[in-house]
Amino acid sequence: MPLAENDTVSTLGDEGQRVWLYPLRVMGRFVRARTAVSIVLVAALLAAPWIEVLGHPAMYFDIEHRRFYFWGLTLFATDASYLLFLFGAFIFGVFFFTAVFGRVWCGWLCPQTVFLESVIRPIEELIEGPPSRRKRLDAEPWSARKLFRKGLKLTAFLVVAGAISTTFTAYFLGAHGVIEAQADPGSHPIGFAAFVALTGVLMFDFAWFREQTCIVACPYGRFQSVLMDGDSLTIGYDVGRGEPRGKPKDGLGGDCVDCRKCVQVCPTGIDIRKGIQMECVNCAACIDACDGIMDKIGRPRGLIRYASLNSLAGSPLRLVRPRVIAYGLALVAVTVGFGAAVTLREPIEVQVNRMVNAPYVTLPDGRIQNMLTLRVSNKTALVRHFVVQTLEPSDGEVTSPVRDLAVGAGQVASFPLLLIRPDPGAARSRFSLQVSDDHGYRHRLETVFLAHGAAAPADEGTRP
Numbered sequence: 186m187p188l189a190e191n192d193t194v195s196t197l198g199d200e201g202q203r204v205w206l207y208p209l210r211v212m213g214r215f216v217r218a219r220t221a222v223s224i225v226l227v228a229a230l231l232a233a234p235w236i237e238v239l240g241h242p243a244m245y246f247d248i249e250h251r252r253f254y255f256w257g258l259t260l261f262a263t264d265a266s267y268l269l270f271l272f273g274a275f276i277f278g279v280f281f282f283t284a285v286f287g288r289v290w291c292g293w294l295c296p297q298t299v300f301l302e303s304v305i306r307p308i309e310e311l312i313e314g315p316p317s318r319r320k321r322l323d324a325e326p327w328s329a330r331k332l333f334r335k336g337l338k339l340t341a342f343l344v345v346a347g348a349i350s351t352t353f354t355a356y357f358l359g360a361h362g363v364i365e366a367q368a369d370p371g372s373h374p375i376g377f378a379a380f381v382a383l384t385g386v387l388m389f390d391f392a393w394f395r396e397q398t399c400i401v402a403c404p405y406g407r408f409q410s411v412l413m414d415g416d417s418l419t420i421g422y423d424v425g426r427g428e429p430r431g432k433p434k435d436g437l438g439g440d441c442v443d444c445r446k447c448v449q450v451c452p453t454g455i456d457i458r459k460g461i462q463m464e465c466v467n468c469a470a471c472i473d474a475c476d477g478i479m480d481k482i483g484r485p486r487g488l489i490r491y492a493s494l495n496s497l498a499g500s501p502l503r504l505v506r507p508r509v510i511a512y513g514l515a516l517v518a519v520t521v522g523f524g525a526a527v528t529l530r531e532p533i534e535v536q537v538n539r540m541v542n543a544p545y546v547t548l549p550d551g552r553i554q555n556m557l558t559l560r561v562s563n564k565t566a567l568v569r570h571f572v573v574q575t576l577e578p579s580d581g582e583v584t585s586p587v588r589d590l591a592v593g594a595g596q597v598a599s600f601p602l603l604l605i606r607p608d609p610g611a612a613r614s615r616f617s618l619q620v621s622d623d624h625g626y627r628h629r630l631e632t633v634f635l636a637h638g639a640a641a642p643a644d645e646g647t648r649p
């Protein structure tokens with residue numbers, strides 16, 4: 186029996202209209218595992234800006250102070266190179282996992298799938314009932330009952346969309362900032378506008394656009410075929426075993442009983458028996474649906490299963506291939522590079538800069554004073570108290586009007602420093618400082634001491 190042709194997108198009607206899907210919810214080992222993964226992901230995504238790890242929000246892009254907090258790791262603007270490693274790890278991660286596992290991201294990890302399948306559809310089913318009842322409700326004329334159910338559903342969606350947008354905005358404004366923005370939009374106009382816009386986009390997605398995001402809007406769905414080959418793992422139908430399909434009473438030989446359960450559960454409305462299709466998000470619902478049927482008719486599970494195109498055609502499964510090794514090595518290299526860079530990075534960074542337009546002053550007792558600023562980045566999780574001492578020259582003195590040079594965990598602070606020494610008799614001379622803290626940190630800084638006749642170059646700072 187020939188397979189049907191893949192002639193059109195399943196959600197596109199003959200007249201070009203949208204075909205609304207009513208996917209049946211199925212339970213099975215993959216859906217259960219995916220639900221568990223979704224619970225962890227939703228909890229982590231929604232909790233990250235509200236909980237603290239080592240004294241800071243678990244996830245917070247502090248744009249104002251140019252800092253990024255990521256589950257206990259604090260990255261500063263000067264750590265931008267680490268972001269390159271992270272970006273590299275993301276890119277090679279996508280390459281590697283797509284080459285091996287196909288669209289595992291789409292089915293298991295993508296927020297669109299996670300929220301739509303694990304939050305939105307269950308809410309819809311709770312309020313409007315199973316697909317057959319939902320279909321009837323949509324077809325019937327408007328009534329108080331229909332209005333109530335639709336209103337209740339949209340209100341529930343709005344609560345979910347609002348919670349996600351609030352959390353997303355909190356990633357950039359912080360927990361206090363987002364509460365402030367919602368109480369008084371004028372205090373954070375851009376943040377509030379982002380919150381409203383995102384809530385609107387999510388409502389559009391949850392209430393209407395749904396699987397169209399994966400089918401027509403998502404770029405990853407488009408280019409993933411470039412990253413996959415015939416040996417990449419995907420979800421496929423075993424034509425050799427399933428065909429010719431038919432009801433058992435037909436007496437035909439294939440295992441597929443043509444119950445269409447795999448089509449009914451598909452969130453993108455496709456028939457996986459027609460072959461691998463771009464609309465398939467690898468959610469594995471059709472595997473669970475078909476396994477349930479195979480259990481009932483006493484046939485082995487796996488008529489629809491995770492397999493490669495080549496293995497479905499009879500070749501052995503070959504997950505390790507040259508491209509997988511190349512992507513894997515690149516992924517390991519950037520991940521190790523990131524780990525090493527973070528582990529080996531200086532936990533404390535100090536720098537002194539000369540105050541603008543203040544090369545030196547002559548004190549009443551004839552000594553010369555230079556005014557500088559000490560800038561300290563504390564990338565550790567502890568409050569540090571710093572002390573600055575003179576190493577050279579022996580007649581040099583360093584002091585600060587600030588008594589306690591304390592810098593909080595993950596903070597950057599600047600303190601005024603006064604370098605004083607008797608007139609050295611030269612316009613410029615060397616001045617060495619030692620910066621230390623109460624946790625054993627010690628660092629030598631070299632700067633230039635300016636005296637009579639000297640003018641500070643605009644860019645003068647210090648050499649460590």
Ligand code: SF4
Nearest residue numbers: 441442444445447475
């Ligand atoms: S669920 Fe399995 S048996 Fe039923 S139509 Fe799909 S492939 Fe055939």
Ligand code: SF4
Nearest residue numbers: 451465466468469471
């Ligand atoms: S074909 Fe199967 S795996 Fe693909 S989207 Fe549909 S139900 Fe999910």
